[in-house]
Amino acid sequence: MVNVGIIGSTGYAGQQLVWLLLNHPHVNIDFLSSNSYEGLKYSDIYVSYSQILDEKCISNEAAIEKTPDLDVLFCAMPHGKSMDVVKKAFESGVKVIDLSADFRLKDAQVYKQWYELDHTCADLLGTAVYGLPELHRASIKDAQIIANPGCYPTSAILGIVPILKAGLAESYPIVIDSKSGISGAGRGCDISKLYAEANESTRAYKVASHRHTPEIEQELSSLSGCDANVIFTPHIVPMNRGMLSTCYVKLNKDVDREHLLSMYKDFYKDEYFVKVLDSLPETKWVRGSNFCHIGLSYDNRTGMAVIVSAIDNLMRGAASQAVQNMNIMLDIDEKCGIDFAPMFP
Amino acid sequence: MVNVGIIGSTGYAGQQLVWLLLNHPHVNIDFLSSNSYEGLKYSDIYVSYSQILDEKCISNEAAIEKTPDLDVLFCAMPHGKSMDVVKKAFESGVKVIDLSADFRLKDAQVYKQWYELDHTCADLLGTAVYGLPELHRASIKDAQIIANPGCYPTSAILGIVPILKAGLAESYPIVIDSKSGISGAGRGCDISKLYAEANESTRAYKVASHRHTPEIEQELSSLSGCDANVIFTPHIVPMNRGMLSTCYVKLNKDVDREHLLSMYKDFYKDEYFVKVLDSLPETKWVRGSNFCHIGLSYDNRTGMAVIVSAIDNLMRGAASQAVQNMNIMLDIDEKCGIDFAPMFP
Amino acid sequence: MVNVGIIGSTGYAGQQLVWLLLNHPHVNIDFLSSNSYEGLKYSDIYVSYSQILDEKCISNEAAIEKTPDLDVLFCAMPHGKSMDVVKKAFESGVKVIDLSADFRLKDAQVYKQWYELDHTCADLLGTAVYGLPELHRASIKDAQIIANPGCYPTSAILGIVPILKAGLAESYPIVIDSKSGISGAGRGCDISKLYAEANESTRAYKVASHRHTPEIEQELSSLSGCDANVIFTPHIVPMNRGMLSTCYVKLNKDVDREHLLSMYKDFYKDEYFVKVLDSLPETKWVRGSNFCHIGLSYDNRTGMAVIVSAIDNLMRGAASQAVQNMNIMLDIDEKCGIDFAPMFP
């Protein structure tokens, strides 16, 4: 059995991770930690675990002390808080999967610019592997630190990479317009997330300034060899979970939809968790799963390809992707514990 | 491997069954049938199964012919349509789990009165076992035909039985006020189920006339030995899934809440899938699972016990309860394939 | 023009009041007060008023000083906070419409028992008139203080009174099972009201202990002359606004539905804002309006009448009923400013 610990287990991503790991046949959860809920039973925080997981949350400090006993540490803390924890775990020889943004950017200066924080473990940025399995599987296998991708970047990168790698994109800003369910905003309390405020409303936020922008650009650029220039706009739509990214790429030559589609199908032909559809994706069809659905169109009037990509923000955008990474790192069947169809409705 | 077939696999309950059986380690799905979608790939009807279950639906007629090869037939057709199919399967020696109402009522006259149909297999009503595992486990083990309970009755009976068996109820009508997510109304198209009509609205329907009433009365009466008299009002609330039943029972003596609560905890102490809470249940905490959560209060001002019971209408109210029944019938671990925590959020 | 002030204008009920009064042809809003948002522009708190109502909120203290200049004070503060404000306004000769619970109960002892507070203006409880226009219109006309009814009591009392006044109820507990949209829980932040927690969930709360219980009993008893005994259970369902109360009354003789229905139609035949339907009400059909829709059934199996009543909790359950009361007090056409059809969808 793989012995794992979860730091920051009571946020939405942490909880989703607990849900998956509890049913993973090769995993034993050693501890759950939480600074907000230290000492409380997990089932008092999430009543869904009543008489299933009545274990108490330990503090993050206590968790760090127990880390050397682990095979894998999952770290689901906010950015800025992860760095030191990850470093300590790494130095103890424990594999770490970090769900925060702290190890995603390769350049500490870019990190500082967007997160307004000095990176205190810049020396480990080269060690960390960006955990998008379909694009970095080989490096993930040997990684000691996984930077689990952000939800928006996961959906956008999977959608755009094939067209960039094919050299079809003009050097023009790529527009990424993403729509996320509200769980992406976390469990912290503020008025704008109250049901009566968020229900029946759609809004954009952090226009031209969201921190996932450099992450998307870094990966698109390094994967394709082009210098990707991205304008990214996140939106909140009234649903619990789900994420749809609509990506607009100006092409450098005229193609047709069938050509693009078969190129995409070919690109992902060996990938179980990425499905290229003949139709357009809907978030409901990937809900509660690790799947990414991609559909696309080409507009010959404007010369633009429109790629639409759907994931579950808490699963493929966070927890189930983390488990997929763990499976790869530990040479477990990649699908183990996350191999179920989306849950509908 | 257990070889199963699913007739009526494309309704909401049927689809939920497919989702569960696909991941059941001991089950092979032999066929999926549907009269509405005969010849279509399952993944064209529910895109969530893309490249996971691309098998085509066969007609119900073809399904009936293949039934003798099965170990278990799941029948998820509307009431009235199930009778003959169940009979044929039974006569072939195949075990049947019927999700319709056709074999739930023991008395063909009561069936006729509420369903306005003659029962054509009244001789099998005594053979069929009402599949509420916590209350009929022994009979389920040996059953050839399971009448899988209705969603409303499941939530109401589990909530009320302990108090009736304890002889605490006065002979006064029991009020059952239930709230269901809209998936309970099925996938058929009508205006009242359109998003813009159903969203932001709550309504009662079939007041004093819903067909689950005699089912609840039959079971409460036979399980408790009292003559239960029930007034039942179903409501539709704007959510995909979930069911909450608030049950009002006038007691014949003054008790206190703690007494009732410990009586309930004791009643269900060996039952994994029924959790008695100190707090009040919420449908979100059982979502996507086979669990039933029960909470209660006692009002000494009126002498009434109020028992609140929450289930997922498509899971414990239909598909996962059917799987639980199958497990029991086949002497598989009762939790197999349905042993995961509720999915939140 | 009627000069009004609104204390507590930034809660959900207060905001709804502002919305109505802004369009009332005979009203001038003198001030808006708020302790939480003192000094902020109203349109910064509710952006819907941008460039429509950019006036700043004054403190409640400043509001109280300005009260003597008013014709009518609306007080939309929490219970306990209203008493003294209402008293001061009354002593200045200003008419007051209080949306809190502070002046609804006639008996200071009952108030203390349920609200766990001493009533500091018990001498005014006899002066205050319970503002349910259809049932107390004559007294409202001459009132100086209106205790604007609670949302749950409004829906329940309008639904039950006719049957009680007709002497048809057996002396058995009346069961009132109410479902409210989440705006009823106010704008304060707590986790249980976050979208991702409240969406897709239904729950009961304060079973057998909600403070609207004595208010309902007081009014049903005094209006009917019977001694009403009520068990009331409020529920939260995932919608912004709307309230449905399902009321169960055991009758003392056998009737039929048509008889009850024509009795109800007769009872409300002169009332514009209460519609008795042949069908069952749905909250969407009264949304955003002052209307109350009532439908009913009779179950001869149990001898129980089931009356279902729908209102908009923020309108008829709070703000528009307050305006209706103001109109009556000031001899303005009762419908003025609230005479529009429900808004659908």
Next chain:
Amino acid sequence: MVNVGIIGSTGYAGQQLVWLLLNHPHVNIDFLSSNSYEGLKYSDIYVSYSQILDEKCISNEAAIEKTPDLDVLFCAMPHGKSMDVVKKAFESGVKVIDLSADFRLKDAQVYKQWYELDHTCADLLGTAVYGLPELHRASIKDAQIIANPGCYPTSAILGIVPILKAGLAESYPIVIDSKSGISGAGRGCDISKLYAEANESTRAYKVASHRHTPEIEQELSSLSGCDANVIFTPHIVPMNRGMLSTCYVKLNKDVDREHLLSMYKDFYKDEYFVKVLDSLPETKWVRGSNFCHIGLSYDNRTGMAVIVSAIDNLMRGAASQAVQNMNIMLDIDEKCGIDFAPMFP
């Protein structure tokens, strides 16, 4: 009093029109017509009008015969069906406001290309005025036929025009990514619009092929004098009403956000119904109103302006804009009957 008739009064836009016109102080509704519901009482179709509007719907044929008695005809039929009705009304000298797409495009060839229909009244295309009041007020005053704009074009054009007229846009495709509440899809029944299918899902549709594209291009081009090239993607998000358009325009020189913002504020400074915000708009803040809220940002990394525009799709995107047009045509105060703040929540 202005005598009006409404053809196609039972669709969602038609109903919203009825709601507004019923309260318009200068309007008398002469008839309501509907082919689907001919002979039914309006209050049986929309129960919200019970005992408010119990008038029966006449057939569209009967409606056409009564048209010569009107001052204004509102035509809320699907495209293709409107042409002949509008023509007849026009020939009788009745002013017409057509909510369909039939008279929006100036070029019958473009109409044919996108709507796959021959235009049978191409001679009237020059007579019809595109009813976007802020941009065509003078022509609307004298118009006999108003082509009421589509919902998507209304939000997009109001958002983009100022930047184009200022000559700031590079000749590159403008990306318009719009999110609409589901009422925009109408009241017709299909599975994809059922609550359990549409809830908790976001999807794009008609990518690169939606018929509002040429309407947007026509207006942007003629209003700005540039040759606008637009790629437009509509999305459905799970809410009843509301529309948010996020528009991406590559600028031909470096500006800053403050500059753009003051330019927009200046552009709309005399317009009551278009509010330029310092913050970003949310659909909830315009809900149930005729207002359009606009916010924006500038990304100097990509040289793109992002303009976000919010309307209520049934109000400013259909019915209230139609009333605004009527007011202008008849020299009534432009705000009459639509001058209320958005309804929250």
